[in-house]
Amino acid sequence: GRDRDRGWDRDQDRGKEQGWSKSKDKDKDEDRETRTRTGTGTQGPWFAPGRRRTLRRRAAVSVTCGHAWLAVVVPAGFLGSRVASGELTLGSGCGVTTADGDGYWLKHLLVGCGTTLELLPDSIHYSNVLHYRPLAGGPVARARPFSLPVDCYYPRTGSVSSGAIQPTWVPFGSTVAHRRRLRFALDVYDSTWSSRLHQPTYSLGELINIEASLSTDPRLSLRVFVDECVASPSTAAWLEYKVIADNGCLLDGQLGRSRFLPQRGDRFLRFQLDTFLFPNASGSQIYLRCRLKAVAEGAGSTSGKACSYDPVAAAWHSHDGANCSCCGSPAGCGGRRRRRLTGSGGKRTPSVGSTSPTGGLPVPSGA
Template sequence: MMAFFWQGTLFLSLAAAVSVYADMKLDCRPDFVTLVWTESRSQADTSLFRLGNCFPTSLSAREAVFSVDLNDCNFRRMVTGDQLMYTNDLTYISSPHSHIHPFTHPVVCAYERPKDWYPLIYDPVFNTYGQGDLVFHIGLMNGDFSSPAESTSFPLGSFIPVMASVAQKTHQPLLLLLEECVAATTPELQPESSIYPIITNKGCLVDSKISRSKFEPRPKSSEILLSLQAFRFALGEEVFIHCKLVAWDPTGLDNAHKACHYDKEFGWELLDNSAYNNLCDCCESSCKSRKTRSVASGKHGIVQNAVLGPLTITDLNS
């Protein structure tokens, strides 16, 4: 299987000025990938680079190196004609007050399609919502978030992998947040609906205080991954997860715009930067809304309601 070798200076369409400061070399092998990102800006923290959900395998003051298997790091596999393509994103997760803004760059490895390779057939639960020039998605995934789920039935105590994303055309890179999520037995919430709270209080994963639920590291700022432990609610019935998705300025995290989960050893933690865990302190009380910050060119944060399901939680002991 022949792999293409990609190497050269990076030209970022989202921030052309970045291209003169960085160089990326990508070596696509049959089973693994080596990516070397070289920075010339002294303010850049190479430990904040991610390839999909993978941390660098080695670091220096100017280089972030990834040597990873194609089955890891949330590489996406796609077949186009005679080519088998693996795609991913290199992201820089900047702190809120950094001079270097977060950014994302595509990573692509293309191979000759093996003659005996055929795609699996899925019937996924994956819903799409449009608002202006933004397109929101929310869906059930498999265990490593690499493909849509093959089943909508989850044993009690197992994990329900949920992925949400927002695709933008003209916006700067956006940060996707889950402001609220509740489970219910109906596809539409009614005042009398029986609900199970999952995320409340402007991004606090309250279910993580009583379970192993948690946010997973982001593949990129416009996606958010949730490992939700199947809960004892409406066992054997159809369950719908109702969420409020928020597309936000990635440099504008505050008490009301965040993603926090509870670690049994360390307490509340901020998904995007542990140095700012204090933004999660209000999860034990009330997180106040603040004035909406500009996302891009006079536009404001966009809120989208979404429904995921139906899915079923089963109790194997009953």
């Protein structure tokens, strides 16, 4: 019995050299590593993106915390013998992503592999576990399975509730609250769309080329739409004709050739109007007031659309596949209540209009 005990002690010493020990020594090592990581404070240290730290001194396993990912690096012979890539997993089963002669990389997204998130008073803590499960290779084992904690801490510098934070760009929520951050424009172009027209004059039978545009921070995913357009013989006339209504239905297309054109970008929307006159009006000029709005890309709502009427198919359609079924509905799109032409939030009402010679239909560039 004494020989067997002496042999067990020798195996223990050999095991420590290989990187494993009895549970008592393991607990001491974990306590020493925890004190080193936390120091005298109650929170973990800051780990800047790209900085590598060692999980355990004896294991020589390191972790790198990136902006949206973490990478665990395991040396090939960290237990004294070569480790197979299939024996290492991160969290819920994410395996090795890169392997070479020096070791193994397990690089995965912070939000994957079962990583948990904890919001601390002044930091964000991501935690996971690295698992080592040696494969069976015969009647004896050369290593024992274990698990190592993987932690990444990030400072909370982007809290929108802090008055001291000064973002480098205006968030979308603030953009909607301040209309002047969104710059809308409504311009009239010539027949080739090559130049803007400032005092255009048209004859009946011609098409009017109009472009609505939006200018704002390029990092905001917004699309411009024409919510409504109303034509009148003067700025104060009581006589009105709805050209576009119901959040983007070009109603004039049911009587003429008016239509929306395919968008050449999220910030531009072009449409054509068939010229017309008010027969009971004293003059020949037309004032066109349009309400433009910005809609978040991918909103999937019928409130943001550009629908034209196809007289051949007797149906409404949109070039971007938007739902135009409400354009032909008797109830309209969200009810046919009368709406004011003054914009609010992410909307604005540019207008175009000027005088013209008798017999022509003027639609000058505006906004």
